[in-house]
Amino acid sequence: MHCADPVDAVVTGAGGFIGGHLTRALLAEGKTVRAVDRKPLDEWYQAHPDAHNVVADLSLAENCAKSVEGGAAEVYHLAADMGGMGFIENNKAACMLSVLPSTHMLLAARDAEVDRFFYASSACVYAADKQTEAAVLPLREEDAYPAMPEDGYGWEKLFTERMARHFREDYGLATRIARYHNIYGPHGTWDGGREKAPAAACRKVAVAALTGAREIEIWGDGEQTRSFTYIEDCVTGTVRLTRSDTVEPLNVGSDELVSINRLYAIVADIAGVDLTYRHIPGPLGVRGRNSDNTRIVKELSWAPSTPLQRGLEATYRWVYDQVKACLN
Numbered sequence: 001m002h003c004a005d006p007v008d009a010v011v012t013g014a015g016g017f018i019g020g021h022l023t024r025a026l027l028a029e030g031k032t033v034r035a036v037d038r039k040p041l042d043e044w045y046q047a048h049p050d051a052h053n054v055v056a057d058l059s060l061a062e063n064c065a066k067s068v069e070g071g072a073a074e075v076y077h078l079a080a081d082m083g084g085m086g087f088i089e090n091n092k093a094a095c096m097l098s099v100l101p102s103t104h105m106l107l108a109a110r111d112a113e114v115d116r117f118f119y120a121s122s123a124c125v126y127a128a129d130k131q132t133e134a135a136v137l138p139l140r141e142e143d144a145y146p147a148m149p150e151d152g153y154g155w156e157k158l159f160t161e162r163m164a165r166h167f168r169e170d171y172g173l174a175t176r177i178a179r180y181h182n183i184y185g186p187h188g189t190w191d192g193g194r195e196k197a198p199a200a201a202c203r204k205v206a207v208a209a210l211t212g213a214r215e216i217e218i219w220g221d222g223e224q225t226r227s228f229t230y231i232e233d234c235v236t237g238t239v240r241l242t243r244s245d246t247v248e249p250l251n252v253g254s255d256e257l258v259s260i261n262r263l264y265a266i267v268a269d270i271a272g273v274d275l276t277y278r279h280i281p282g283p284l285g286v287r288g289r290n291s292d293n294t295r296i297v298k299e300l301s302w303a304p305s306t307p308l309q310r311g312l313e314a315t316y317r318w319v320y321d322q323v324k325a326c327l328n
């Protein structure tokens with residue numbers, strides 16, 4: 001990996017879902033971007049030819065140092081072992097190992113004296129006892145403590161948030177932290193076991209639409225609730241937060257609460273198919289989760305606002321095309 005030239009932005013996890021969209025948005029601003037991921041380039045969800053694309057495992061300190069070599073105005077650290085409930089409940093050790101890229105990227109950014117360091121945290125940091133009801137109270141940033149996050153994945157996110165805070169306080173590294181709430185959209189993971197609920201719903205409904213099958217499975221009773229954040233809002237919030245003066249972690253999430261049953265009903269309606277649902281045991285996560293956006297509105301004068309219906313229309317169209325290509 002040869003990276004010595006300075007760039008405007010470094011994006012880690014750039015071969016993944018959010019990283020691919022964020023790289024596109026930064027390039028559209030005219031920024032020079034170094035995009036880093038450990039996956040082979042032909043497996044990146046979006047590999048933008050105008051970026052300097054680098055394949056490297058950021059678990060290794062020397063690769064982190066090289067990724068910020070020459071300096072950068074903004075580092076967006078998104079690389080993590082990541083997936084929906086089906087993945088994170090069964091891969092807790094792998095999720096916690098994301099502490100390696102996080103630690104080495106913080107050290108590398110400090111040593112290269114980058115101007116801003118963004119860290120992609122998660123609503124999974126929130127204490128489980130605040131999320132026991134489907135009609136859940138929206139989560140405020142202070143609800144992360146006393147700490148009892150999602151086991152494995154959530155603990156790593158909370159630990160790295162804390163580490164980023166102390167790098168800011170002790171070393172003067174300007175860290176910014178978003179707690180993403182269920183990001184969805186085109187060019188994301190839609191099969192293979194790591195997909196999240198919106199992509200899984202779009203895939204199952206697309207398969208039904210294309211094959212004529214009319215029964216699909218939903219984990220649990222489907223009355224568990226979530227809010228889902230469209231990718232364009234996620235990217236806008238990430239860039240605004242990174243360039244803001246907000247040093248405390250901030251929710252970047254929609255506050256449009258829906259049950260999983262309702263999510264499937266919206267997708268089926270978009271697809272124009274009548275379906276029956278079979279509720280089966282499966283990994284469920286917390287009973288309810290929503291984002292309280294009081295603080296983001298106060299800090300950034302902005303909050304995610306894409307209606308779920310609109311975001312799902314675009315997502316369904318894209319997933320439908322992927323499923324169709326696989327079935328052909």
Ligand code: NAD
Nearest residue numbers: 013015016017018038058059078079080120122180182183
């Ligand atoms: P993703 O899985 O699509 O992308 C993550 C990318 O990181 C992958 O391409 C992976 O190959 C890469 N990566 C993992 N370990 C690496 C390593 N050691 N070195 C280099 N690259 C490595 O996930 P995403 O949905 O784009 O999520 C991006 C970030 O946002 C992650 O940190 C995730 O935890 C966080 N987040 C996402 C959501 C969501 O709903 N998608 C919610 C909360 C937080």
